[in-house]
Amino acid sequence: MSQFVFLYREATTPTPEELAARMAKCLVWFNELEKNGHLVQYGHPLNRTDGRVVRKADVTDGPYSETKDIVIGFSVIEAKDFEQAVALAAACPLVEAGCAIEVRPVLVL
Amino acid sequence: MQPDATLYRRERARLIAALARVFGARQLALAEDVVQETLARAFEVWTYSGVPEHYSALLMTAAKNRALDELRRQRTARKFAPVIERALESEWTLRPAIEELFLPAALRDDELRMMFTACHPDLPVQAQVALVLNILCGFAAADIARAQLASQAAVEKRIARAKKLLATSPRQFELTESDFIPRLDAVQRVLYVLFSEGYHGASDAVVREELCREAMRLVRLLLDHAPAATPATHALAALMYLLAARLPGRLNELGELVALTQQDRSRWDGQLAAEGLSLLERATTGTEVTRYHVEAAIAGLHASATRMEETRWDEIVKLYDLALRIAPSPVLALNRAMAVAELRGPASGLRALDEIEGTERLAGYPFYPAARGELELRSGHPELARACFTEALKLARNEGERVFVTHRLAACSGA
Numbered sequence: 001m002s003q004f005v006f007l008y009r010e011a012t013t014p015t016p017e018e019l020a021a022r023m024a025k026c027l028v029w030f031n032e033l034e035k036n037g038h039l040v041q042y043g044h045p046l047n048r049t050d051g052r053v054v055r056k057a058d059v060t061d062g063p064y065s066e067t068k069d070i071v072i073g074f075s076v077i078e079a080k081d082f083e084q085a086v087a088l089a090a091a092c093p094l095v096e097a098g099c100a101i102e103v104r105p106v107l108v109l
Numbered sequence: 110m111q112p113d114a115t116l117y118r119r120e121r122a123r124l125i126a127a128l129a130r131v132f133g134a135r136q137l138a139l140a141e142d143v144v145q146e147t148l149a150r151a152f153e154v155w156t157y158s159g160v161p162e163h164y165s166a167l168l169m170t171a172a173k174n175r176a177l178d179e180l181r182r183q184r185t186a187r188k189f190a191p192v193i194e195r196a197l198e199s200e201w202t203l204r205p206a207i208e209e210l211f212l213p214a215a216l217r218d219d220e221l222r223m224m225f226t227a228c229h230p231d232l233p234v235q236a237q238v239a240l241v242l243n244i245l246c247g248f249a250a251a252d253i254a255r256a257q258l259a260s261q262a263a264v265e266k267r268i269a270r271a272k273k274l275l276a277t278s279p280r281q282f283e284l285t286e287s288d289f290i291p292r293l294d295a296v297q298r299v300l301y302v303l304f305s306e307g308y309h310g311a312s313d314a315v316v317r318e319e320l321c322r323e324a325m326r327l328v329r330l331l332l333d334h335a336p337a338a339t340p341a342t343h344a345l346a347a348l349m350y351l352l353a354a355r356l357p358g359r360l361n362e363l364g365e366l367v368a369l370t371q372q373d374r375s376r377w378d379g380q381l382a383a384e385g386l387s388l389l390e391r392a393t394t395g396t397e398v399t400r401y402h403v404e405a406a407i408a409g410l411h412a413s414a415t416r417m418e419e420t421r422w423d424e425i426v427k428l429y430d431l432a433l434r435i436a437p438s439p440v441l442a443l444n445r446a447m448a449v450a451e452l453r454g455p456a457s458g459l460r461a462l463d464e465i466e467g468t469e470r471l472a473g474y475p476f477y478p479a480a481r482g483e484l485e486l487r488s489g490h491p492e493l494a495r496a497c498f499t500e501a502l503k504l505a506r507n508e509g510e511r512v513f514v515t516h517r518l519a520a521c522s523g524a
Contacts, residue, residue, distance in 0.1 A: 016145055017249070020117045026156045045153045053134035073157065 003040055004077045004085040007102040008094055013048060018097070025093035033077065038088060043075035066086040069100055076106070115319070118247030121148060124172045125244055126219035131176050132208055133190035135276045137244075145177055173211050177204070214427065220245060221330050221337070223514040225288070228295040229275060236271045237299045238306070243268050243421045246323040256306050258322055258506070264343050282308040289336055296331065297345050300324050301401070304349050308356075309440075318356065325349050343392035344401035350385030351408035354378045368483075370417050370451070403432040422452040439471045447480055455487040475504035479514055486521060495521040 014022070028088035033039040048070055054062045082105065089101040121144060128140035161167055180189065184197050198204035202367030209215065227240040235257060242248045242256065250268065256260040283388055328346045331337040358372035367373075389405050407428045414420040429445035444466040450458025462481055471477040482497030498518045505511040 010459055014149075016121075018150035019149055019156075023152045023156045023160075030157070042157045045157055052180060072153075075157075094421070 001078050001080060002085075002108075003081075003106040004079055004082075005104045005105050006043070006075045006077055006092075006108060007071050008073045008075075008090055009102060009106065010048075010072045010094075010098070011069040011101040012098070014097070020097065021099050022093055025096075029087040029092055037081060039075070040078050041076035043073060046071055048072055072099070117148075117324075119169055121247040121511075122245050123165075123216070123220065124148075124168060126223040127169065127211065127216055129223060129226075130215070130219050131180070131190065131193060131207065133188070133193070134278065136189060137272055137275060138186065139179065139187070143175050144172060147175055147438060161488045169211065170215070173207060176205055182206075192272070198382055216332075220327075221334055224296055224327060224330065225292050226275060227271075228292055228299050229278070230292070230295065232271050234298060234302060236267050237295065237300050239264055239267045240271045241299055241327070242305065242320075242323075245327065256310060256317075258310075261454065293337060294340075295339075297341060297401070299347075300328050300331075301345060303327070304352070305402065321349070321353055321356065324393055325353060339403055340392045340395040340397060341399045343388050344399055344405045347385050347388035347392055348401050348405035348408055350381050350388060351405060351412050354385060354412055355408075359508075364509070365516070366509045368450060369411065374415060377412070385409065385412065392471055398431075398435070400432060400436040403428050403435060407432070407523070420451070422448055426452055428495035439465055440474070442482055443471065443477060444476075447483075450484050455484040458484045473504055475506065475514065477501075478504065479517065482517060482521075486517075490519045 030039065030042065051061070077085060077088060079088060082103070085103050085105075089095065089103050093097075094102060095101060113423050124144040124147065125137075125140050128143055128450075129137055144371060147168060151171065155161070155164075176203060178202065179442050180193065188194065189197065192206060192210075193203075195279075196202040223245055224241065227244060228237050232240070239253050239257065242253045243250070248256075250265045251261050251270075254264040257264060259267075304321055304324035305326060307322075310317055310320070325346075328342065328349055331342045332346055334475045353379050355369070355372065357378055358374060358376040359372075361367050386409055392405065393401055407425055410421050410425055410428070425448045426445065428430070429441060429448055432441050433445065443462070446458050446461035446465065450463045459481065462477075462484070465471070478497045479501040482494040482501060484492035485491075485497060496520065498514055498521060502511065502514045502518065505514055
């Protein structure tokens with residue numbers, strides 16, 4: 001079994017109605033992950049509108065991203081392999097709602 | 110616990126009413142913004158942690174804290190409610206003043222106050238209804254457009270104009286007798302229209318039941334506040350309960366509209382009917398007889414007839430006569446004509462239909478030709494009936510009405 005970090009990314013800001021609707025679906029998805037032993041950490045949502053990027057030279061206002069979508073949250077998931085982790089991510093209602101999920105394996109020695 | 114759409118709409122309404130009190134009705138837009146942010150944040154956090162048990166209280170606290178931030182940030186830039194303006198002079202007084210506004214008793218009054226604020230005498234009734242639907246019931250413009258048979262753009266404009274008018278009102282509405290009593294009529298009328306749009310309206314069934322439920326929730330708010338709980342308010346509530354009791358019978362298993370005389374009365378909601386009748390009893394304590402009294406009395410007679418044959422059509426016709434004297438309306442006259450037909454036969458009913466004043470106001474109303482068709486059919490004139498139903502079919506405003514009329518058209522061939 002390996003651990004993966006799911007980084008949720010989104011380009012647009014949904015309305016509270018949309019957030020409420022997707023929340024209900026996400027809770028079902030999280031429950032399912034937990035029941036099947038895939039959930040290591042729920043993780044946290046991140047503030048979309050505020051952030052700082054710290055570099056040696058300076059500190060700039062963020063949220064900072066190479067692409068136009070912003071990381072809106074993260075979770076830690078356990079899966080058999082990369083393929084299963086990707087399949088779990090694909091079933092996330094956030095994907096259906098237009099978000100992107102970056103699946104990154106946790107590096108182990 | 111997973112909040113559904115209804116719950117979401119109500120939380121939003123409750124928060125807006127509370128914050129409008131804090132910021133003043135003139136800062137309604139600011140209240141809406143803060144509520145929007147509060148809800149967005151809450152749903153984002155709850156996506157990970159689940160909805161907490163006391164979510165309602167948590168939302169209110171979060172909104173309160175955001176309101177405080179907003180007040181501090183904008184203390185010099187904007188004008189707020191008078192009580193807040195004074196408190197803003199010192200941080201020592203600000204927090205206690207806000208805490209007081211968020212006490213349970215104060216919160217209970219906020220929605221009531223908002224309802225009276227929305228029924229501003231300078232606003233047309235449709236705008237008042239749209240505002241109540243938007244702010245107090247939390248409906249989006251698209252839903253309101255379906256309920257009011259208007260385009261979304263028209264409804265958005267209607268609401269924006271209404272909010273602008275409220276924003277320029279010299280002072281905010283207070284729950285004192287002098288403000289309260291003159292506006293009670295307008296509030297009752299708006300709730301009546303709101304319920305009627307749900308009950309008789311042309312939008313789809315799901316929206317309509319929600320409208321009825323919201324109207325009943327708001328009329329209960331009125332009943333809970335002594336100065337608003339007049340006999341007329343009781344009568345209005347009675348009317349809503351008695352009509353709502355019939356809702357389960359209005360559609361058959363296929364979801365098709367069923368005429369009152371054909372309904373399976375065992376499907377009516379006995380408890381709602383009983384509550385309606387008891388409200389009606391409490392409505393008759395004064396000397397005043399309003400249109401709500403008369404219409405509730407008619408609905409009461411229908412509710413009390415467990416079989417169609419037991420209906421007291423003589424009493425019902427008399428009540429319709431009274432209703433038309435209090436508030437003439439072509440739709441009421443149409444219903445009267447159908448009652449006359451039940452009492453004295455279809456020919457009398459047709460004559461009563463002929464006499465309806467303001468028939469031009471019924472142009473476009475599919476139930477007018479449908480009623481004619483029904484009575485022609487009963488008089489043994491299937492060809493005349495067919496012409497009427499064909500006209501009604503052209504006017505039908507939704508699938509339910511189309512199916513209903515199509516069935517009646519088929520009956521013309523069977524006769």
